[in-house]
Amino acid sequence: MSRNRLRTFLMMLGVMIGICSLTILDSVGENTRRETMKRFKNMIGTFDTVIIRPGAGKTRGMVSLTNVPPALKFDDAQALAQEIPEVRQVALLQNAFDIDVKYKDRSASPAIFGVSANWLDLRGDELASGDFISPDDIQSLARVAVLGSNVAPELFASDDPLGKTIRIGDVPFQVKGVLQSRGAGPGGASLDDLVLIPVTTASKRLFNRDFLTMVIAQLRDPVKSEAAIAKITALLRQRHHIAASALDDFTLTSPQAVMAQVTQMGSILSTILKGIAAIAMFIGGAVIMSLMLISVSERRKEIGLRRSVGARRRDILLQFILEASLVSTFGGVIGVALGLAGTNLVARMQHLPPIFVWQSLEWTTALSTGLGLVFGIYPAWRAAQVDPVKALRT
């Protein structure tokens, strides 16, 4: 084997490429899946919720917070919470993007979110300091605000914002708390550039609006989300007096459904890529087989000699199978190493932390060994059939 380096290298090449791409695929695929999950979780919060937005479902997937049609009212949200037993609670959101926030001479233009008191729980957010909006604040239309982690340093630099008064538009609000950072959403944009205020205050004192941007309904049993979605749909259609033939004037999004869609798309892509890698491996196997056949015919003398000093057909068979699978395994190991390097490269290009899926090491090694075995069997069998008398004749 080591005596014909070029040939050995060529034998390994196909396996190397196949295994390398499989390794990259595996790790990058897993990496992307995890990152997508994380970003979705960042945006949606918990997974036992259904998101209800006004307007027919034209924007699929991502939640649009601009150009909100005035279809979804406070009453609707209240009805959902009270009349549908599957709904544990609802969180409300009213928002605006075009209002400046000021503290002394500093200003920022974050998103202003009017939210209900249970927003923090349903989103799975956490406070960095202070308190969140309380039910009393909602009741009393309190002028209190909770800052997103980007906004606090923008307005206050290193000062403690708690208890300070900021102006949202022209209305003064007292800072009650600061959120922890959420990181990036699915689009890559920051989710920390926002100010939260009580939804009632937002509606009556700031936006002067009685419709909502979004209602998040938390379900008692996320497994039975289909039934809950059907009931929510029925209730809202009835409340909005929608004729049986007409389309909904609202859209329901289940994070679970979106996640399923995203991960499925990922898996289709990776299935295709795995198919390509499999073809590369197959070609690699065919190369191993043909080069092994050449090697067998070149080494007839060696085979004859080994047979003459006592090698059984089996010994010859095993020797050649072993050589094929050894070369193939070695190619696989190099492929994994290259794949590791490739994974790092791809991760760097995607600005993601590199994840190496260690399980793939086991099965790629097994795969490359198996490939050598399978494609080595026929050449090895041919080697075992070599007639020592003919092979040794000069």
Next chain:
Amino acid sequence: MIEVTRLSKIYQRDDGTPVAALKDISFTVEKGEFLTIRGPSGSGKSSLLNILGCLDNPTSGTYRLNGEELSAYSDKQLSYIRAWKIGFVFQSFNLMPRTTALENVEIPMIYGPGRVDRKKAFAALERVGLGGRAYHFGTELSGGEQQRVAIARALINDPPLILADEPTGNLDSAAGAKVMGTLSQLHQEGRTVVLVTHDDAVAAYAEREILFKDAVLVCDRKTSVGHPVAAL
């Protein structure tokens, strides 16, 4: 030791016509004999040696080695006999290329009775006077040296029977004499040596010769005394 009875070997030519390489051959060889098989090329000598060496099966007749009837043996059984009982020496040496002399000598140990033992292989090389060449590749050795490496290889599993197919055919007379000296020594130690040749000088080392012509054994005779080793 060797008992051959009415042995025939028929080959098929490529066009299907049968050719007899051996016709109805019978002879015996006693343990410790030094026998040459002689005759013109194509007379069947090599076919006989291949059958004696368990590399080939006879078409008919029987071959007994140490009382064992081998004609019906399986590949596994014949391989065992080749590994344990027989040492082969070829005209073209058949050393593995790009492999050291030492590694060449070790090959039969892979398939033979013991384990691969580097010291033993080294000792075998020293026996044939090539201890200093152990780490040379076959291509770096002269023809005579290569053949002596091959003899060391044939001896490594300590077989009682040595089969040599024109071992001096590719060598000049000086190198050939040295190789023959080594083979005679093996005979002196009590091994049975069967040697195919058409060289009279080589045949002179043996005690007995059988002559082939056209696939038939035509003569089986004692030769004048074995060649004295001292004369080398």
